[in-house]
Amino acid sequence: MRRGLATMLVAVVTLGLWTAGASPAAAQSKKLVFWTHWEQNPEFNKFYETRGKDFAQKHGYEVQVVTVPYQGYEAKYLAALIGKSGAPDIFMGMTHHWCGQYDFCDRMPADLAKLWDENLPKYMVSVGKWKGARYGIPIEHGNFQQMYINSDLFKKAGLNPDQPPKTLDEWLAAMKKLTVIDAKGEPTQVGFALRHKGHPVGITDKFLPFAHAYGARMLSPGLDKATGFANSPEMVAALHFYSDLIQKHKVASLAFPTPEDAFGQKRAAVIFRESWFFGWVKKNAPEVSFKVYALPCGKTCPGAGNLFPWTNMVYKNSPNKQAAWEFMRFISNAKDDLDQHQAQGILPVWTVNLESAYVKARPDYRSTQEMLKQPVPPEYYHPKSNELATAFGEAVVAALYGKGQSKPLLDEAAAKMDRILSD
Amino acid sequence: MRAFIRMLAPHTYMDRQRRAGLLFVLPAVAYFSCVFLIPLGESVLGSFYRTQPGGTGQFVGLRLYQKVLTDPTFWQTVRNTVTLLFMSVPVTAVLALAVALGLHRLLSLRWRSVWTAMYFLPFSVSLVAAALVWQWIYDPVYGVLNHLLGRVGLPPLNWLQSLDLVLPSLALINVWARLGFDTLIFLAALQAIPGEYYEAASIDGASQWQIFGRVTLPLLNPQIVMVAILEIIFNFKVFDTVYATTQGGPAAASQTVIMLLYDTAFKFFRLGDASVIAVFVFVSLLALTLLQWRLFRRQVEY
Secondary structure (H helix, E strand, C coil), X not given: CHHHHHHHHHHHHHHHHHHHHHCHHXXXXXXXXXXXXXXXXXXXXXXXXXXXXXXXXXXXXXXXXEECCCCCHHHHXXXXXXXXXXXXXXXXXXXXXXXHHCCCECCCCHHHHHHHHHHCCHHHCCCCEECCEECCEECCCCCCCEEEEEHHHHHHCCCCCCCCCCEXXXXXXXXXXXXXXXXXXXXXXXXXXXXXXXXXXXHHHHHHHHHHHCCCCCCCCCCCCCCCCCCCHHHHHHHHHHHHHHHCCCCCCCCCCCHHHHHHCCCEEEEEECCCHHHHHHHHCCCCCEEEECCCECCCCCCCCCCCCEEEEEECCCCCHHHHHHHHHHCCCHHHHHHHHHHHCCCCCCHHXXXXXXXHCCCCHHHHHHHHHCCCCCCCCCCCHHHHHHHHHHHHHHHHCCCCCHHHHHHHXXXXXXXXXXX | CHHHHHHHCCCCHHHHHHHHHHHHHHHHHHHHHHHHHHHHHHHHHHCCEEECCCCCEEECCCHHHHHHHCCHHHHHHXXXXXXXXXXXXXXXXXXXXXXXXXXXXXXXXXXXXXHHHHHHHHHHCCHHHHHHHHHHHHCCCCCHHHHHHHHCCCCCCCCCCCCCCHHHHHHHHHHHHHHHHHHHHHHHHHHHXXXXXXXXXXXXXXXXXXXXXXXXXXXXXXXXXXXXXXXXXXXXXXXXXXXXXXXXXXXXXXXXXXXXXXXXXXXXXXXXXXXXXXXXXXXXHHHXXXXXXXXXXXXXXX
């Protein structure tokens, strides 16, 4: 009886293994695994799988997209890329982190790199490069903040939504008019939706346009020094202006935790956000009528800069890296660029597409053009940019919460950033 | 060695018993080694290495310990963690004991079960989900807490956006999440105390307070020590609730040691520094647990 059971068990296991091995699905399961953390852009991500099916007909590889939640994506990426097993063939991230801090990226074939260099807007050419070599494909144009204004609230405050403030002084005057305080002294509506919550990196990112408008920069041009830059008189003045929006002028409030929600709920009249925000408002707050303008200028104009230059990269240790580059080449053309970005409602990357009918019909077309005409602001594509921006952001948020004066806070931050840079 | 060989090839009844015992504990030991001992060893080893591009490490001796342990940010997170711990642990333990005593006095078994389940429910909820719910409760504009304050004529508070209120607000979430579990431990212990002790104390003329202080509390000592240890470990390692609600803000006022560890490892890619923090957490918890065990555990027999 016992022997019979054992024989039957062996037979079942053998049959199972044979079936799995002989399955046609298993024979065809050549897949390129693509990891992204752009969970807010599902249509954009789906495009890789759709085009992957066309790619499979020629090359035999399909594309499987895995969307990793943005919160904590670095942990998952790092564990997989260090561990090698279970790592993706293609992954999305910032080149200066994954290729700079670590050596996880495969260098892009020269012809493909040339194709991208020739077809990117000038300000984006450095995105995806590390030490002069191209590793990543930039995926987001318009990844810089612009000024979204609520037209109705502007009119209600006696302001003309077609004549936005052009300078920081005009802007502050408008913010004061747009702020409504109730009988208890609490703001029921603020002029500006200011980011004061969340990780300090995000807080730094939202403050930098003000810093750049004051002519300040967070790091030296060689990205090797913070003292004298992160705590320069211009930076101190910029932070003073920024924290006064809450502490003195009260045109922004700590009582509104999420700036996007405050704008969507008509509790804030103005927000500075990137091109994707247009799609967000349309979806989450369709009743808000808004216009998009270039950011106001101070001593200089803030320009089109960002802290998060997202790119697609190929994993150096992937056994399928040849096929991965072939797939990248397969979708590296103006049509795919336009189709993919249009599907999600975000701006395409190729220069030729910036004058397409789709882009021209967008509300941020003119403001984008205007921002791109401004001088290119400082870039901080350093492998330790997260850590540096955290140290800097801690000073910014401390000033916003009135924990200290701008100058000593920035002095402390600059010293800490120098320690990070020299380590 | 001889004992090991005898265990593999048992000759006597006792040898067979020992082998059976070993085989029974082997899965647990193997699991414990894989998920705890090996990572612990790796962390200790990793704390002596600085991560290089490509993931390789450079041996730097104790330099990372010196760096981390002299960093004011690190000590700020330790202060935040300890403050949160002091706000959460005593309140949770005392409240859990009070609730358990109340439930123990309920005569109806059905109602006792219903109330116990209700208290236990928050423990079964994912901490991230709970944190998000509490984020809504604390919302300065739409939150139910500020709504209630408004109803009694008090001004609204910026619970999670206030430098002074953020830690008490997070402590409240921890108390809510842990209360049911601790209550269950105390309730089980209370039910195990023989009724004769109480009868004897009553016959001797002891008051309710005297009975509580001289009979109940001493007999609950092992559970009180255990709850205190568990709560200290939980609150020292707290991450989910803080990460989901404040991400350590505002102005790092709620950044805990584990949050700093996470950022150091996965945002700043400094695995060596993060290993030092992990070793610090392990040693601190071990020391605290041993100290508590030594100071508070009493053998009580009647």
